[in-house]
Amino acid sequence: MTARRRWTPPEQLVDWLVLFAVLITAWQLAHWWAGDVAMTTPFGTIAYSVKTLLSAEFWPNVWATFSAFLIALALASAGGVLIGGILGYHRLSGEVAEPILVGIYSIPKVTLYPIILLFFGIGIEAEVAFGALHGIIPIALFTMNAVRNIKPVFIKTALVMRLGPRELFFSVLMPASMPEVFTGLRVGFSLTLIGTLLSEMFGSRSGLGFMLMNAIGMHDMDVIMSVTLLLALFAGLINAGLLMLDRHLHRAPVQATMLGG
Amino acid sequence: MRVKRVTKLRILVLIVSFVVVELLCQFGLIARFTMIPPSEMVIGIVGLLLSGKLNEDMATTLSSVGIALVASVIVGFAAGVVIHSFRRVRRTIDPLLATYYSVPVFVFYPIFIVLFGLTDIPKIVIGFLYAVAAVVINTLNGLDRIPPVLVKTGRIMGMTRIDIALRIVLPFAAPYLFTAVKLAIAYSFIGVIGSEFILSNRGLGYSISYAYNNFDNLTMYSLILFILTFVLIINMTLHSWEKKLMQRRGFA
Numbered sequence: 001m002t003a004r005r006r007w008t009p010p011e012q013l014v015d016w017l018v019l020f021a022v023l024i025t026a027w028q029l030a031h032w033w034a035g036d037v038a039m040t041t042p043f044g045t046i047a048y049s050v051k052t053l054l055s056a057e058f059w060p061n062v063w064a065t066f067s068a069f070l071i072a073l074a075l076a077s078a079g080g081v082l083i084g085g086i087l088g089y090h091r092l093s094g095e096v097a098e099p100i101l102v103g104i105y106s107i108p109k110v111t112l113y114p115i116i117l118l119f120f121g122i123g124i125e126a127e128v129a130f131g132a133l134h135g136i137i138p139i140a141l142f143t144m145n146a147v148r149n150i151k152p153v154f155i156k157t158a159l160v161m162r163l164g165p166r167e168l169f170f171s172v173l174m175p176a177s178m179p180e181v182f183t184g185l186r187v188g189f190s191l192t193l194i195g196t197l198l199s200e201m202f203g204s205r206s207g208l209g210f211m212l213m214n215a216i217g218m219h220d221m222d223v224i225m226s227v228t229l230l231l232a233l234f235a236g237l238i239n240a241g242l243l244m245l246d247r248h249l250h251r252a253p254v255q256a257t258m259l260g261g
Numbered sequence: 262m263r264v265k266r267v268t269k270l271r272i273l274v275l276i277v278s279f280v281v282v283e284l285l286c287q288f289g290l291i292a293r294f295t296m297i298p299p300s301e302m303v304i305g306i307v308g309l310l311l312s313g314k315l316n317e318d319m320a321t322t323l324s325s326v327g328i329a330l331v332a333s334v335i336v337g338f339a340a341g342v343v344i345h346s347f348r349r350v351r352r353t354i355d356p357l358l359a360t361y362y363s364v365p366v367f368v369f370y371p372i373f374i375v376l377f378g379l380t381d382i383p384k385i386v387i388g389f390l391y392a393v394a395a396v397v398i399n400t401l402n403g404l405d406r407i408p409p410v411l412v413k414t415g416r417i418m419g420m421t422r423i424d425i426a427l428r429i430v431l432p433f434a435a436p437y438l439f440t441a442v443k444l445a446i447a448y449s450f451i452g453v454i455g456s457e458f459i460l461s462n463r464g465l466g467y468s469i470s471y472a473y474n475n476f477d478n479l480t481m482y483s484l485i486l487f488i489l490t491f492v493l494i495i496n497m498t499l500h501s502w503e504k505k506l507m508q509r510r511g512f513a
Binding site: 197 | 267270275295296349353354360362363364368371372375443444447455459469470473478482489493496497
């Protein structure tokens with residue numbers, strides 16, 4: 001089913017509009033079915049989202065979430081690329097570590113949350129740790145495969161041309177593994193964001209996750225729905241951008257890659 | 262022989278990390294109220310299992326996970342097949358699937374509590390919502406990989422559509438469906454246990470958070486280790502089965 005996709009932009013646009021209409025209709029129908037107590041209307045939510053964006057109390061929470069998220073992402077990326085690079089380069093360690101990493105990747109990490117809290121206490125440290133814990137393993141796994149799959153002929157050629165270790169790294173190894181590493185970072189981005197938000201929802205005193213839990217406690221559907229909508233839009237837009245870059249790097253269409261929990 | 266060496270090394274790594282953590286705990290470098298020694302966790306699990314205190318919580322959580330898992334695999338697989346057969350739908354939905362996991366589904370948990378009451382249903386719905394997208398994505402992935410020549414050959418040989426589906430498409434896509442099931446297991450656990458953390462009155466997640474709130478580290482760590490071991494064993498079983506299938510097909 002990977003026939004050449006020769007579509008003209010207008011058709012794509014029509015599809016998008018149809019999808020948008022279907023989503024809004026489904027939401028409205030769900031609202032009628034579930035009632036005001038469970039769900040706000042699409043237009044009410046959009047209006048309230050705009051109001052939230054303009055309100056003063058929203059931005060400090062955004063800042064709290066994003067500072068934690070960015071630190072977690074930086075740690076997960078640096079750690080993941082480093083670990084993955086070493087494991088990819090040193091084949092034996094890679095073979096020894098891969099199933100262990102896959103095992104850790106596939107366990108439900110929410111279960112570890114109380115342990116994180118005991119080690120780091122409630123606050124930004126726990127959020128960073130939980131976020132980074134979600135992101136680091138997929139990044140390491142993708143990087144490891146990227147480094148492993150570099151064609152040996154590239155390295156041989158580089159050695160024949162007497163490239164130094166630094167040139168070898170910057171002009172051969174890095175560009176050759178870039179597309180796969182980027183896919184890892186894209187997956188890591190989503191997972192780190194989820195981890196940070198979950199951590200805020202389960203225990204914290206500020207941030208968007210905290211705002212959500214507060215709204216859940218007070219049963220403020222307006223806040224729940226509009227913060228969720230804004231988060232989904234933010235994550236969706238960034239993800240779409242990263243996906244485009246990813247496709248560009250791979251020079252081929254990339255399907256939705258799977259994420260682990 | 263090399264494979265054997267890798268396995269031995271892997272076991273060695275695991276034992277060494279276990280011993281290191283054990284020693285760190287025993288010598289007080291990690292305080293007892295932060296973490297108890299792993300050996301005590303293992304003894305704790307045995308104690309909890311023998312005492313039967315957990316049976317009810319275990320039944321609640323595992324049955325919720327089971328229902329969410331089965332529902333998500335069936336619905337996700339069916340949806341994947343349908344979406345795959347309409348190219349325009351597929352193209353339009355792909356970006357949605359790619360961003361699905363950036364939305365924290367737990368946010369909708371309170372809505373489901375309002376709709377269904379504080380029963381097991383809201384947890385099951387959250388587990389289902391977490392798992393179903395993974396199944397759809399991997400089904401699509403599997404169906405994408407089928408070489409068109411196989412289907413064409415089948416058609417030339419006069420196979421019916423159903424025959425093609427059962428004898429060519431399904432066997433070829435099977436490994437991806439395995440991945441789908443493995444992910445769905447992890448996600449249903451995440452959904453159900455996370456929901457139990459947030460708000461519930463029974464289940465393993467509830468027991469963990471209850472133990473956490475009462476500084477009962479023994480119960481908490483034993484329960485966490487129990488859940489993780491359980492999921493790991495299921496995954497490893499599926500993995501070895503999957504490997505056998507792959508070997509039979511000649512990819513080893």
